[in-house]
Amino acid sequence: MDKVIAEKKKITRSNLITFAMVIIAYVIVEIMINTGNVSSLFKGLLVPLCIYSILAVSLNLVVGISGELSLGHAGFMCIGAFASSTWSMIMKSTSMPEGLRFFIAIVIGAVTAAFFGFLIGIPVLRLKGDYLAIVTLAFGEIIKNLVNALYFGIDANGLHFSLEDSMHLNMDGGTIIIKGAQGITGTPKNSNFTIGVILLLIVLFIVLNLINSRTGRAVMAIRDNRIAAESVGLNATKFKLLAFTISAAIAGVGGVLYAHNLSSLQALPKNFGYNQSIMILVFVVMGGIGNIRGSVVAAVVLTVLPELLRGLSDYRMLIYAVVLILMMLCTSAPSWIQYRERIMMSFGKNKKVNGKESN
């Protein structure tokens, strides 16, 4: 029992370190802002840092914990962004307090994304490996393109949808909220660094506690061996769907932050397309698959780095690709592993030799 308690303490400590890192980073940045040591460029990066950290944690839940490769996470982010933004636009003219409105926006974003995650998960999670990746990729693109073509307005008669143009809405006065490819303009700018960090902490709390509970264990057991997991009475589909839905909800929260950080929101490939999904995956892979803290660190480093190397920003995706390939070679190619071990060995030898000499 002592050993078990020691192990639990180790996990708790590791989780606390993750929270402490985020909080310390937040305090340092706040101090720097208040003393005026932060450039406006960097200030603009603060909320995206939170958004990408949240998305990286969200995807890590699917890729690392549930063991399925999803390439459609930008799609769930898109759903969260548009659902919450629509709500905020509708309620903007009412007297609802801003804080409450934004809180409800976050809930709406998460719930809508979770709903679509659930719907998409039902057929998609029957597939495995590469096939699942391809289908989620397709769903991500479908969502983005659908939203890109969607017109949505509200008037005295209620809600109007159209996939053709604003004329087909048959509006009787009222306001058009989503204008197809032009998206939503005028979303209130509610996101800020503090809210982003709070949401990141909440997400970390949920995900880390989930992993270290009965449910998380079941999800990981199914990842490691589905047949054995079913033989001890786990419902593999249910747990995979649960992880996928929670992950989609968290991605939706990232989308809410995103939508309320910019005044205009469009479903462009740049925002919610394939590249965005891949970028989130890069955060997860770089941070270590299944390593939640690593995801946050990787998301921060890889978001800040390109901005620091702004002159090279055209080559950003190129650099990502090269870095990814190098990482994979470094961790899996036998010749590279041998080379690494040789280097480690030579260090080890030196130590031993030194040890002997000192004797």
Next chain:
Amino acid sequence: MAAMLKVDSLGISFGGLKAVDNFNVEIEKNELYGLIGPNGAGKTTVFNLLTGVYQPTSGQIVLGDDNITGLDCEAISKKGIARTFQNIRLFSQLSVLDNVKVGLHNRHEYSTLDGIFRTPKFRKIEREMDEKALSLLKVFDLDGFCNYKASNLPYGQQRKLEIARALATDPKLLLLDEPAAGMNPNETEELMNTIRLVRDKFDMTILLIEHDMKLVSGICDRLTVLNFGQVLKQGQTQDVLHDPEVVKAYLGD
């Protein structure tokens, strides 16, 4: 004594191939029952039918008083059949302790929300699970390895861990699929003691598939011999093993 497992004319066909046909067996409570036969005879298929991996095309399976024919894996596990696998299937990335705790999943419940918010219920039940899992590991002398990753255990102990995990589901019937595969004579000897221990300590009914005749003749009370998907012989271990037909099926003419 009442039969713990009663299988009546069980069969499954894959297309035109009858992998198992008209399979009958009755296993008494607390019995150690052996299922043997040449490679490809359909032994593992019988296990897969009993545990719900395959749905039988004919016949029925009764466990205790429950008819469990046609249920899926999850339901059958809850009814009380647990199994191990021919090629070890552990949750390789989880710790030894967590492997057993996954086995306890359906016996010690709290909701996902309890887990996220670390409610008192979560703490209480997690502690219960830890204690239960450790006591199970202790039976197999694995409690010292509780924080090891399952894939880092030596082969023989992985086998034991698989049995411990199966027992964690609190089964009425334990199915062991070639538990001695890949073991040397010493390890087999130890395994025989472990299996006897499991039967006596947990008052367990055990059905096992095995090729190692030393193990089979050493611990099984009764045997069924399967050949080409059909029952060739059934009865007391020594009688069956010396039956000319059985010898012929194993050694050829």
